[in-house]
Amino acid sequence: MVKVLDLHFQGAERVIASFLLKTPQGPVLIETGPESTYPQLVAALRAEGVEPEAVRHVFVTHIHLDHAGAAWRLAELGATVYVHPRGAPHLVDPSKLLASAERIYGHLLKPLWGELRGIPPERVRVLEDGERVDLGEVQVQALETLGHASHHHAYLVEGLLFAGDIAGVRIAPGPVLPPTPPPDIHLESWYASLDRLLALRPEALYLTHFGPYGDVEAHLLALRQVLEDWAGWTLGRLREGLDLEAMTPRFEAYWREGLRRAGVEEAGMRLYELADPPYMNLQGLVRYWQKHHPERLREG
DSSP states (O other): OEEEEEOOGGGOSSSOEEEEEEETTEEEEEOOOOGGGHHHHHHHHHHTTOOGGGOOEEEOSOOSHHHHTTHHHHHHTTOEEEEOTTTHHHHHOTHHHHHHHHHHHGGGHHHHHOOOOOOOGGGEEEOOTTOEEEETTEEEEEEEOOSSOTTOEEEEETTEEEOTTTTOEEOTTSOEEOOOOSSOOOHHHHHHHHHHHHHHOOSEEEETTTEEESOHHHHHHHHHHHHHHHHHHHHHHHHTTOOHHHHHHHHHHHHHHHHHHTTOOHHHHHHHHHHSOHHHHHHHHHHHHHHHOGGGGGOO
16 A cells, blocks of 8 residues: 655665555655655656656645655645645745755755745645545544654554654664754653554554654654653753763764664664764754753753
């Protein structure tokens, strides 16, 4: 039922996925990847016998460029793009999203993520928490799952959960890691989302980074533990008075050692780094503590 389309981000396999569902109402896409990989998306669709013009329903978990950057391309061809209410305005007018990305990536923005354009409002459909989209014999249910982003849905389709970033990054055979970039990381919301997913007991998780996993409970519990560990590490360094510049090489060493202990070799670390850059994870966690719990920085 589900075809995992590898978008070969930056020429690498198993970094960014899009998911193709074949339904009675035609092919459905969950996640588009960035616009920079749109040619690979088209090639992958055609390899499955699907022309991009045939895709009429596109679901994005959130509007970060690695998940929804090519949505406008499919909307140009006639697709409806489904998104969280807080993400919809930024699909229609991506100027703020683009400005934020330019601050982060500078001259690397276009090589990494490609071009970004707005989507006509009539091509964007907002989904509320719990809302279902009926596609003949297939229903897609939106589940608000905040913590990584303030505008994040996971999508439940017949017991399969397309989890975006809320269920982490896992590149087999490596461990699950949390993507914690700025600006929206909120740990309490993330823990609540993980509790919600655990209670749903889906049959499998489909991760945009990367692929399907059936050990759902163990995966989600491991993710929560790493989130707690990284957050505690960051808080400890902030209490020591380290600034971000001093903290970054230490966190990268800590990150690499964790992967090494899990048996990940250098080639695997490169894939994790492409999917989930450690320096951005640190930035998001530092911002979380400084914004949401400044009182904790004075304890200890």
